[in-house]
Amino acid sequence: xxxxxxxxxxxxxxxxxxxxxxxxxxxxxxxxxxxxxxxxxxxxxxxxxxxxxxxxxxxxxxxxxxxxxxxxxxxxxxxxxxxxxxxxxxxxxxxxxxxxxxxxxxxxx
Amino acid sequence: xxxxxxxxxxxxxxxxxxxxxxxxxxxxxxxxxxxxxxxxxxxxxxxxxxxxxxxxxxxxxxxxxxxxxxxxxxxxxxxxxxxxxxxxxxxxxxxxxxxxxxxxxxxxxxxxxxxxxxxxxxxxxxxxxxxxxxxxxxxxxxxxxxxxxxxxxxxxxxxxxxxxxxxxxxxxxxxxxxxxxxxxxxxx
Ligand SMILES: [Zn+2]
Numbered sequence: 247x248x249x250x251x252x253x254x255x256x257x258x259x260x261x262x263x264x265x266x267x268x269x270x271x272x273x274x275x276x277x278x279x280x281x282x283x284x285x286x287x288x289x290x291x292x293x294x295x296x297x298x299x300x301x302x303x304x305x306x307x308x309x310x311x312x313x314x315x316x317x318x319x320x321x322x323x324x325x326x327x328x329x330x331x332x333x334x335x336x337x338x339x340x341x342x343x344x345x346x347x348x349x350x351x352x353x354x355x
Numbered sequence: 356x357x358x359x360x361x362x363x364x365x366x367x368x369x370x371x372x373x374x375x376x377x378x379x380x381x382x383x384x385x386x387x388x389x390x391x392x393x394x395x396x397x398x399x400x401x402x403x404x405x406x407x408x409x410x411x412x413x414x415x416x417x418x419x420x421x422x423x424x425x426x427x428x429x430x431x432x433x434x435x436x437x438x439x440x441x442x443x444x445x446x447x448x449x450x451x452x453x454x455x456x457x458x459x460x461x462x463x464x465x466x467x468x469x470x471x472x473x474x475x476x477x478x479x480x481x482x483x484x485x486x487x488x489x490x491x492x493x494x495x496x497x498x499x500x501x502x503x504x505x506x507x508x509x510x511x512x513x514x515x516x517x518x519x520x521x522x523x524x525x526x527x528x529x530x531x532x533x534x535x536x537x538x539x540x541x542x543x
Contacts, residue, residue, distance in 0.1 A: 254424070262498065263481055308496065309424050
């Protein structure tokens with residue numbers, strides 16, 4: 247069972263109060279982009295064992311979207327943060343580095 | 356004119372606790388910057404009380420305001436006053452970026468009363484309802500089994516629950532099941 251701290255209302259929300267929103271920090275490739283970029287935007291996703299960044303929505307609570315960094319194998323939560331960002335905050339990355347030295351995820355790490 | 360009635364017309368059930376449909380309630384959704392002077396004034400003008408801080412409900416002389424999200428409040432008043440209150444609020448807000456909607460007929464409200472009220476609610480919601488963790492004055496949006504709900508306590512033995520009117524029957528059945536005689540767990 248996952249418990250994520252909602253950075254908008256401050257509730258420690260049980261997984262059943264949340265909706266998963268898939269991989270975080272995707273860059274949209276829309277009209278005018280190459281077929282390859284568009285295909286990757288639609289279908290190519292990380293599937294890590296370990297550090298992962300995701301979007302979640304506090305669906306049965308305040309209704310806000312936010313980001314979460316967690317480990318897919320231990321379910322350890324490294325932190326949650328605002329939806330209004332295109333990359334993980336330094337504070338979160340530093341915390342992960344302290345616990346999982348040498349981690350990488352896409353271009354981050 | 357048809358006569359407005361609440362979803363379950365005041366139905367009640369007695370088991371571990373008493374569960375009752377609260378009847379018609381005035382509820383107004385207010386969205387906007389909750390720290391903006393005009394937004395605060397529009398809301399408190401209806402209730403005669405204060406604005407709630409996050410995750411709380413603030414009661415006034417003629418109603419209450421519940422904190423729903425960083426940009427949403429629920430203004431509660433008498434059912435008969437809701438229509439006029441929407442007009443007053445809309446006027447008070449003027450050009451301030453905001454939204455005011457009378458949702459009274461889209462909601463159902465229940466009251467759960469008795470010494471086992473915390474336990475009955477704890478069976479249904481992923482919320483820590485232990486004394487000290489949840490107390491009168493706090494307000495929590497969550498879910499009850501498969502539906503969205505908002506809950507607060509009127510006093511140590513009384514919970515109020517709001518849900519969508521369309522799922523009122525489901526909510527009442529859930530509460531009755533959680534309050535079935537002989538199903539006490541005595542965790543609190
Ligand atoms: Zn939240």
